Amino acid sequence: MAGLKGWRELPLGGVVLGGTARELNKTGSWRAERPIWYVEKCIHCLQCWLHCPDNSILVQGGKMTGIDYEHCKGCGVCAAICPKDAIAMVPERSGECARP
Template sequence: MKKLKGWKNIPIGGLILEAGNAKDYITGSWRTFRPVKLREKCTNCLICFIYCPDCSIKVKKDKMEGFDYNHCKGCGICANVCPFGAIEMRNENEYQ
């Protein structure tokens, strides 16, 4: 565990002074099921990108490039909204 600061050395009131630090919080560890892209079915419609509540769909040049597994919590919304059945939810046990 990293060393935590004492009460005299943190901003008061729970304030966080740096912007964009949510990326340091690895919420991917909460996941039970992992979304997996089925390359042959994906049409790059990017509906998954629009729906993902955690911005964990990686997109490059209008193409769906996979998932940010550091932050995907495995909610399964992407698999649910995909019109082509191109995302499968698989048990994390398979990847341990």
């Protein structure tokens, strides 16, 4: 272990705080799948909003209003957590968008 630096001598690493994508960058460009929202099935329980890691579920007045595709990374958590199957993941190239 001779020659290795001690931890106090190592350069400081960077820190990226969680939930900052909206302020920093559009991060939806590398998505392979996109979530599609079926408003007619939605009961506005906001479970998707609560679990989305990218703050990409749009809500107004306590109701879901859509999906922010500029920041959604297509992880599928919202579709998996939705109790009413009101969100489905489709290939990004399909060109479908959140409804309405």
